[in-house]
Amino acid sequence: MKVILKRDVADLGRAGDVVDVADGYGQNYLLRAGLAMRATKGALADSEAMRVARAKREAASRADAEERKTALEAKPVQVRAKAGEDGTLYGSIGNGKIADAVRSQLGVTVDRKDIPLDRPLKRTGSHEVPVKLYEDIEAALHVEVVREE
Numbered sequence: 001m002k003v004i005l006k007r008d009v010a011d012l013g014r015a016g017d018v019v020d021v022a023d024g025y026g027q028n029y030l031l032r033a034g035l036a037m038r039a040t041k042g043a044l045a046d047s048e049a050m051r052v053a054r055a056k057r058e059a060a061s062r063a064d065a066e067e068r069k070t071a072l073e074a075k076p077v078q079v080r081a082k083a084g085e086d087g088t089l090y091g092s093i094g095n096g097k098i099a100d101a102v103r104s105q106l107g108v109t110v111d112r113k114d115i116p117l118d119r120p121l122k123r124t125g126s127h128e129v130p131v132k133l134y135e136d137i138e139a140a141l142h143v144e145v146v147r148e149e
Helices: 024-031 040-075 097-106
Strands: 002-005 019-020 034-037 077-080 090-094 119-123 125-132 138-147
Touching: 002 024, 002 040, 024 119, 034 040, 040 097, 040 138, 077 090, 077 097, 090 138, 097 138, 119 125, 119 138
Parallel strands: 077 138
Antiparallel strands: 002 019, 002 034, 090 119, 125 138
16 A cells, blocks of 8 residues: 655654555554555645655754754853862763753753763763754764862
8 A cells, every 4th residue: 555654654754755555554553643645646746745845844954953053062061060179070960951051051952852971971171062953963062060169
């Protein structure tokens, strides 16, 4: 059965794609859930319009991600935390605190889930933190952890 996806479906395709699926999967899941429509002649024209709209959205998202990358890499973000004399923090700095600091200091909104830390920051000093902005665009954010007086 050929169907046109209305929305992105994991491991199957993106909105506007024409895919060939098993009859039961298409009829009982994709069509009923509103994720797809039958691939008729009229619907194929609609799928082309959906692909064009998706391409425009992706271009806009990619341009926005590039701008945000430039803004994030322009200057470091400073995070204050209580620490001992040797530079060890009393606690840690996680991705939530980093996202809040980016929002307040740089004016760029970043979701904490887009800051994949292997481990929370536990020492004062300079750290380079990756920020995932788009599928293949990642910024290197410089975070300065400063001892709070």
